[in-house]
Amino acid sequence: MKKAVIIGGGVTGLSAAYFLQKKARESGQTIHITIVEAEERLGGKIRTVHDGDFTMETGADSIVTRKTNAADLIEELGLKDEVVYNATGISYIYADGKLNQIPKEAVFGIPTSIESLATTELVSAEGKVEALKDFYTPNQTFTKDDSVGEFLEAFLGKELVQKQIAPVLSGVYSGKLSELTIASTLPYLIDYKNEYGSIIRGLSEHKAKFQSGGGKKFLSFRQGVSQLIDGLEQKLDQAEILKGVAAEALKPSPGGGYEITLMDGRALEADVVAIGTLSAAAQKLLKNERLDEEFNQFRHSSLISVYMAFDVPDEELPADGTGFITADSDDVKCNACTWTSRKWEHTSAEGRLLVRLFYKSVNPHYESLVNMTEDELLQIGMEDIKTSLGIASKPLTYNVTKWHEVMPNYHIKHHQIVQSLEAKMEKVFPNVLLAGCSYYGVGIPDCIANGEETAAKMLERISE
Numbered sequence: 001m002k003k004a005v006i007i008g009g010g011v012t013g014l015s016a017a018y019f020l021q022k023k024a025r026e027s028g029q030t031i032h033i034t035i036v037e038a039e040e041r042l043g044g045k046i047r048t049v050h051d052g053d054f055t056m057e058t059g060a061d062s063i064v065t066r067k068t069n070a071a072d073l074i075e076e077l078g079l080k081d082e083v084v085y086n087a088t089g090i091s092y093i094y095a096d097g098k099l100n101q102i103p104k105e106a107v108f109g110i111p112t113s114i115e116s117l118a119t120t121e122l123v124s125a126e127g128k129v130e131a132l133k134d135f136y137t138p139n140q141t142f143t144k145d146d147s148v149g150e151f152l153e154a155f156l157g158k159e160l161v162q163k164q165i166a167p168v169l170s171g172v173y174s175g176k177l178s179e180l181t182i183a184s185t186l187p188y189l190i191d192y193k194n195e196y197g198s199i200i201r202g203l204s205e206h207k208a209k210f211q212s213g214g215g216k217k218f219l220s221f222r223q224g225v226s227q228l229i230d231g232l233e234q235k236l237d238q239a240e241i242l243k244g245v246a247a248e249a250l251k252p253s254p255g256g257g258y259e260i261t262l263m264d265g266r267a268l269e270a271d272v273v274a275i276g277t278l279s280a281a282a283q284k285l286l287k288n289e290r291l292d293e294e295f296n297q298f299r300h301s302s303l304i305s306v307y308m309a310f311d312v313p314d315e316e317l318p319a320d321g322t323g324f325i326t327a328d329s330d331d332v333k334c335n336a337c338t339w340t341s342r343k344w345e346h347t348s349a350e351g352r353l354l355v356r357l358f359y360k361s362v363n364p365h366y367e368s369l370v371n372m373t374e375d376e377l378l379q380i381g382m383e384d385i386k387t388s389l390g391i392a393s394k395p396l397t398y399n400v401t402k403w404h405e406v407m408p409n410y411h412i413k414h415h416q417i418v419q420s421l422e423a424k425m426e427k428v429f430p431n432v433l434l435a436g437c438s439y440y441g442v443g444i445p446d447c448i449a450n451g452e453e454t455a456a457k458m459l460e461r462i463s464e
Helices: 011-027 069-076 114-119 125-135 148-156 158-173 188-196 199-205 207-211 226-235 279-286 289-295 374-389 414-428 444-463
Strands: 002-007 031-037 048-051 054-057 083-085 090-095 098-101 218-221 239-243 247-252 258-262 267-270 272-275 299-310 321-326 336-338 353-360 397-409 432-434
Touching: 002 011, 002 258, 002 267, 002 444, 011 031, 011 226, 011 444, 031 267, 048 397, 054 299, 054 353, 069 226, 069 444, 090 158, 114 125, 125 148, 125 158, 125 199, 148 158, 148 188, 148 199, 158 321, 188 199, 199 207, 247 279, 272 279, 272 444, 279 289, 289 414, 299 374, 336 374, 353 374, 374 397, 414 432, 432 444
Parallel strands: 002 031, 002 272, 031 239, 090 321, 272 432
Antiparallel strands: 048 054, 083 218, 090 098, 247 258, 258 267, 299 353, 299 397, 321 336, 336 353
16 A cells, blocks of 8 residues: 655645545545654644633634635535635825824725825825826836835835835735835736736726625634534545654655654555655654755745733724834834724624734844733733724733744745756655745645645646
8 A cells, every 4th residue: 555644734735645545545546645744733734722712713713705715615625605705995005193094995905096005194295196106107127026015116116116005915924015025915916017017007907806705805704713623534434644744854765755754653655655844843753965056045934913901992993994004104014904804704702802913033123022921912902902003991802822933934046946946856855845834835725725636736746
């Protein structure tokens, strides 16, 4: 019997195991699948916490709906009736001591019409005039491998980018726009610029794409995103799942294939291996100097998540608001604040206010924040809520989670590094595949897609 070992029980590893099991059944092959997860629980950065009437996603909080592969998997897992969608509302940017509405028609803060540019309160008249150069300045030098920040500033102007676009995009992609490529963020923007002569005009022409599904741009589940992980685990009826034990070393075995040594002393044999951990863990496992040049160039950012629940009436928040992003503010330390109970009704059974604050490693205060205790971080969060929303009540409950250096940051050379590493892996560790968000995409649908691709490659290697 052929043996496949998947190291890492996050959404990529579980998806790889699920699709490998499915494909093996369809092709009539018998494969022994083993999943090795260092933590006592599966899911990686998907972690739902239930606290009384409140549901808190301490990691990833939703799935983007426009990538349909997640919907297909959800149906296969029998979770379709458990799906819930986000409520629509107004997003704000906190700047100059107040909440400023992001234009409704903006996409990632980028205007989709002259009207949405003209009506924004975040940019001066001079900044709006500068942004009009997008309509008459052609793209002659930029490619998808260039910085998305430099690209946007070249055609939309520095003020619009810094005050309205950068806070939104940096929040989504966890990095400075100057260090992120167009390809790893919004690759279609350069296509729009080249085809329509204008980023704004291109977004306007494709507005229906971004407005499809109405406000249902994100989905979750009645019991939280961890239901997806539970659903995958339940379907893996032919896989052996080892939790609470890390893989310590991987080396070729004398008879072909590989031997994986676990921290508890056990050894696993495998014909094919997929490593779905973060790049630092993969590097430590493989212990090969020929791969260090590439591994050392991967970057990961950090995040501190602070949830707080309050027994306050809904009208204390701006009408129809769902949260804010902070832009260059000294009086509020958080990078962003989601009004979770407004955005996700299922997170507060009694309709009381639940908010989530984000403190990211791009934050100038992060180095001091990461060393604080939970109580100290709670105090920081309470001060931010009091300053931004005027709520001075003591929280009913709270949750503080630190995610240190675990958020992949796709810098300018990321794709080249991945390609180089793949080529070396073929020579040094044939039939060992790298998978996961450190290399191939950070969203849950991207991880599911990468899991399916990895399963297909594993089955192909086994068949050969």
